[in-house]
Amino acid sequence: MEEAEKKAPSVTDRYYTRWYKTDMKGKPCEDHCILQHSNRICVITLAESHPILQNGRKIKSINYRISDGCSRLNNKVSGKSKRGGQFLTEFAPLCRITCTDNIEYTIFSCIRGRLLEVNEDILKQPDLLLEKPSTEGYIAVILPKLEESKSITNGLLTRQQYEEVVSKRTAQQPKPCRDQP
Amino acid sequence: MLSLKEKDSPIVRKLLDAGCCARCVLRFCCVGVTLHPPHPLSFKYSLSFLSEADGEQSHGAAEQTQTEDPPCKKLKLDSAPVGQDGSSEASAAHTEPNVQSEICVACLGVLQDFCDLSYTKQYSIMFYCFLLCIREKSMCLDKEDVVQVKDAFKWAIQGMVGKELGTPVLTNSLFEVSVGFTHPETEADCHFLATTCSDCFKPTKNKAVSALWCSHFLHYPCPPVRPASKCTPLDTTCLHTSVFIAGRYNKFSRELPQTPWVIDGERRMEGSVEELIADPLLSSFRADGFNFSSSGREDVDVRTLGNGRPFAMELLNPHRAKFNGAEVRQLQEVINASSDKIRVRDLQIVTRDAMGRMKEGEEEKTKSYSALIWTKKAITNSDLDFIANIKELKIDQKTPLRVLHRRPLAVRQRVIHSMSASYLDTHHFRLQLHTQAGTYIKEFVHGDFGRTKPNLCALMESEVDILELDVEDSVYVPLPTTLDDL
Numbered sequence: 146m147e148e149a150e151k152k153a154p155s156v157t158d159r160y161y162t163r164w165y166k167t168d169m170k171g172k173p174c175e176d177h178c179i180l181q182h183s184n185r186i187c188v189i190t191l192a193e194s195h196p197i198l199q200n201g202r203k204i205k206s207i208n209y210r211i212s213d214g215c216s217r218l219n220n221k222v223s224g225k226s227k228r229g230g231q232f233l234t235e236f237a238p239l240c241r242i243t244c245t246d247n248i249e250y251t252i253f254s255c256i257r258g259r260l261l262e263v264n265e266d267i268l269k270q271p272d273l274l275l276e277k278p279s280t281e282g283y284i285a286v287i288l289p290k291l292e293e294s295k296s297i298t299n300g301l302l303t304r305q306q307y308e309e310v311v312s313k314r315t316a317q318q319p320k321p322c323r324d325q326p
Numbered sequence: 327m328l329s330l331k332e333k334d335s336p337i338v339r340k341l342l343d344a345g346c347c348a349r350c351v352l353r354f355c356c357v358g359v360t361l362h363p364p365h366p367l368s369f370k371y372s373l374s375f376l377s378e379a380d381g382e383q384s385h386g387a388a389e390q391t392q393t394e395d396p397p398c399k400k401l402k403l404d405s406a407p408v409g410q411d412g413s414s415e416a417s418a419a420h421t422e423p424n425v426q427s428e429i430c431v432a433c434l435g436v437l438q439d440f441c442d443l444s445y446t447k448q449y450s451i452m453f454y455c456f457l458l459c460i461r462e463k464s465m466c467l468d469k470e471d472v473v474q475v476k477d478a479f480k481w482a483i484q485g486m487v488g489k490e491l492g493t494p495v496l497t498n499s500l501f502e503v504s505v506g507f508t509h510p511e512t513e514a515d516c517h518f519l520a521t522t523c524s525d526c527f528k529p530t531k532n533k534a535v536s537a538l539w540c541s542h543f544l545h546y547p548c549p550p551v552r553p554a555s556k557c558t559p560l561d562t563t564c565l566h567t568s569v570f571i572a573g574r575y576n577k578f579s580r581e582l583p584q585t586p587w588v589i590d591g592e593r594r595m596e597g598s599v600e601e602l603i604a605d606p607l608l609s610s611f612r613a614d615g616f617n618f619s620s621s622g623r624e625d626v627d628v629r630t631l632g633n634g635r636p637f638a639m640e641l642l643n644p645h646r647a648k649f650n651g652a653e654v655r656q657l658q659e660v661i662n663a664s665s666d667k668i669r670v671r672d673l674q675i676v677t678r679d680a681m682g683r684m685k686e687g688e689e690e691k692t693k694s695y696s697a698l699i700w701t702k703k704a705i706t707n708s709d710l711d712f713i714a715n716i717k718e719l720k721i722d723q724k725t726p727l728r729v730l731h732r733r734p735l736a737v738r739q740r741v742i743h744s745m746s747a748s749y750l751d752t753h754h755f756r757l758q759l760h761t762q763a764g765t766y767i768k769e770f771v772h773g774d775f776g777r778t779k780p781n782l783c784a785l786m787e788s789e790v791d792i793l794e795l796d797v798e799d800s801v802y803v804p805l806p807t808t809l810d811d812l
Binding site: 155156160182184185186188222224225227231256261262264266273278283286288 | 500727728729730731732734735772773775776789791795
């Protein structure tokens with residue numbers, strides 16, 4: 146029987162590989178974490194270093210309408226091959242999140258693939274995103290093309306590389322990215 | 327024995343002129359339908375009949391279009407160039423012997439040479455030939471009672487074959503021998519189907535033929551063009567009807583998939599339940615292959631305990647098919663001795679419908695499970711009390727992410743009928759569940775990113791995970807019947 150002190154690997158640890166995209170679109174610290182399942186499905190989440198998750202900030206609104214013509218809420222897939230899902234490239238915006246201090250952040254796809262679903266629970270309960278960003282507060286689920294399932298991680302960092310990036314930041318600045326608009 | 331009548335003789339004449347062999351003439355005149363198989367002698371008898379009849383009406387054969395047939399028989403006659411004038415009529419009387427040497431337009435030689443004794447060593451009961459369907463259809467529209475080529479073929483040779491093999495010939499036999507013929511020269515006939523009715527051509531060719539209206543066949547030359555060569559026989563194949571065997575299996579390993587786990591041609595994990603059961607059966611029944619079907623399935627890392635999961639297996643072309651009760655029990659022991667990862671019980675030979683019944687009512691069944699749960703927060707015994715009070719809990723499960731790559735995205739409503747918990751330590755307990763079939767237990771426990779609601783994490787107000795899962799009592803299915811344990 147496992148002891149309480151030994152941390153049992155979570156569901157995420159057991160089935161997903163963590164990949165990271167740091168400083169998305171050049172914006173400091175806007176880090177995303179992509180959870181890649183062994184069946185190639187990817188879950189897009191905020192990395193723990195993302196500004197939204199720092200210092201007890203609160204969310205004012207989450208908007209999946211990214212442009213006049215496009216809302217991620219309208220995404221509908223059907224059938225086994227998930228026809229109809231919006232096809233995303235790495236820099237496709239998924240949603241815009243505005244915090245109570247009126248700073249707006251855009252969350253991006255980070256990988257190429259077909260959008261399967263966005264998390265509508267965080268619209269009703271934004272705290273989910275703050276409290277459980279890696280599980281119930283996920284942003285979206287994306288299905289890469291079969292032939293691209295290995296190459297999508299080419300531009301992404303491993304967990305170890307991500308931790309190196311983060312530790313370099315704290316070494317350079319005592320309070321990184323907090324007040325960045 | 328022979329029922330060719332005088333009124334048949336104009337038809338007989340037309341058929342002979344079109345290039346039919348004598349057996350086909352008899353077929354089109356429906357001889358032999360109500361009688362015993364036409365005796366080979368009747369072939370000669372019909373020839374003599376024809377020559378007599380011909381003698382009587384040497385001048386009366388100049389009719390071009392409709393002959394006066396009784397209403398039940400109609401022949402579609404085209405203004406075919408094949409000699410219908412008086413001159414060939416007269417000469418036809420003398421060319422009868424030659425009819426045999428030409429290849430029959432209707433059966434492409436199947437009912438001519440291939441019915442001889444020399445060929446019978448290879449043939450037997452079942453016969454299938456597609457091309458001949460078109461040729462027959464065009465030669466006699468609206469005529470349902472013409473003897474089919476395959477029936478005439480069977481009648482002609484089955485007696486001889488039965489004698490050769492020393493076995494009786496039965497219409498419903500477990501052992502079938504297939505004889506095929508090909509005729510490359512007339513493959514173009516099939517293209518005719520594609521042009522007239524491209525919709526029905528795709529599924530199977532046979533369906534295309536029956537779906538076409540009779541009028542379409544007006545475009546097909548009648549009588550058909552005489553073939554230059556007879557058809558060639560393909561290899562004769564023998565097939566024994568499948569044997570069906572059923573039972574229940576237990577799976578004791580957490581590293582065994584139910585069916586072979588292969589990705590991109592690469593085997594990801596050795597062995598499978600299906601192969602462990604099939605291998606001894608394939609060798610005992612000396613079968614060519616198998617189809618495995620079961621009432622539900624379990625993940626690689628899930629054990630199947632309790633009564634076991636019902637399964638059925640079709641053994642293809644078994645060379646040995648008869649096993650008595652003791653021999654089947656012996657087979658069960660062989661399977662159980664071959665591996666400690668599975669166990670089989672209630673092994674029995676069943677009928678074909680057992681396969682279909684495996685999947686019956688999968689949605690309505692109740693399943694029982696046992697799970698080992700880990701909790702993030704420390705728990706006491708009383709923290710688990712509420713679990714026993716939960717009855718008929720409705721949950722909504724979005725397609726779990728772990729299967730979403732091969733299943734449609736949907737929300738499934740399922741019911742957890744009841745649960746009970748046994749405390750183990752501050753971070754572990756055992757959970758028993760009775761749920762509706764089709765419930766994803768693992769996702770109910772950890773929540774699958776919140777996509778299964780409600781879930782055990784929410785109910786326990788703690789992150790929880792499932793460490794082990796066992797299937798307990800399995801689905802009740804009428805077959806296989808439980809046999810007394812040895």
